[in-house]
Each structure stands twice: as C-alpha cells, then as structure tokens.
Amino acid sequence: MGAANNNPIQNLGLHTRAMRTERCTFSWRKIYPGHGIRFVRGDSRLFHFSGSKARRCYQIKRSSRNTVWTGEWRKAHKKDTATHLKKRVRKRAVRFQRDIVGMTLEDLRKARAGKVIEKTTDAEAAQKKELKERQKKQTEQQRKQKKQEKKGVFQKNVAPKGR
Numbered sequence: 819m820g821a822a823n824n825n826p827i828q829n830l831g832l833h834t835r836a837m838r839t840e841r842c843t844f845s846w847r848k849i850y851p852g853h854g855i856r857f858v859r860g861d862s863r864l865f866h867f868s869g870s871k872a873r874r875c876y877q878i879k880r881s882s883r884n885t886v887w888t889g890e891w892r893k894a895h896k897k898d899t900a901t902h903l904k905k906r907v908r909k910r911a912v913r914f915q916r917d918i919v920g921m922t923l924e925d926l927r928k929a930r931a932g933k934v935i936e937k938t939t940d941a942e943a944a945q946k947k948e949l950k951e952r953q954k955k956q957t958e959q960q961r962k963q964k965k966q967e968k969k970g971v972f973q974k975n976v977a978p979k980g981r
Contacts, residue, residue, distance in 0.1 A: 842868035846889030
C-alpha cells in the first residue's frame, strides 16, 4: 500500500489548503469563499462584487476611478502602500583604497593622475597630427587644380552664352 505519512498535521486530518479568493470587479477588494455577490450580465459575463455597496455603484455606472474607496482610485493617485515599501535607500559599496607595499596612498593617486594626463596629451597630439595631414592634402589638391586651370585642361563651370 502507500507509504506511511510522517506529517502529524496530515495524520490528524487537518489539511492546510489555500483558499481561492476572487477580486471585486468594482473595488478590487479580496472576496473570500462564501462572501460577496455574483452578477451575470446578459452576455454571460460574470462579475464578482465584495458587497451591495460595490454592486450598486457598478449598476448605476459610477466610475471606480473617481470613487475614493476603490483600489483603482488608490492606484491612480499613488496611495498604495506597496509603492512606499519599494522605495528603500540601498547602501552603495564605497571603494576603499589601501596602500601598496612601498607606496603610500598619495603616491598612488599621483601616479594615476599622471597616467590620465599622459593619455590625454597623447590623444591630443594624435588629433593635431591627423588635422595637419588633412590640411596638407587639401592644399595639394588646390595646387593641382590651379596648375590644371593654367594649362587650360580644367574647364570652368560656365553657362553657355545666349544668341
């Protein structure tokens, strides 16, 4: 047969079971088993209401967004307690720099700052060099065009003369 059950609660017949709760269509409140009102519309859609107050408001077509005691109004106006719980300030890890054997912390910082300066000066020098090369190419092209114009090989863009 089946294996022996070692759980004393189950042996006593006290089974813990999760209750199936519904949500009110109008107010979004929890409706526990045996409570609330169910309403079936003509198109067979089922509505669950937490009580007569919610049912009556729904039937007179009152907007749950404008009704202060409903969950929809609370969400629209940011009154939920869940949002306040999420806004915790987290502690951020702070970097701690230690001395290296043979160097103090100040020496380390100076060395790092020097590296950054070297990198920036190298980059600036490379940019200047590239700019000079571009300018050289442009001047060479302009010289070639002038030479061709003098020879007469190069035609200027001139509109044809009318009769």
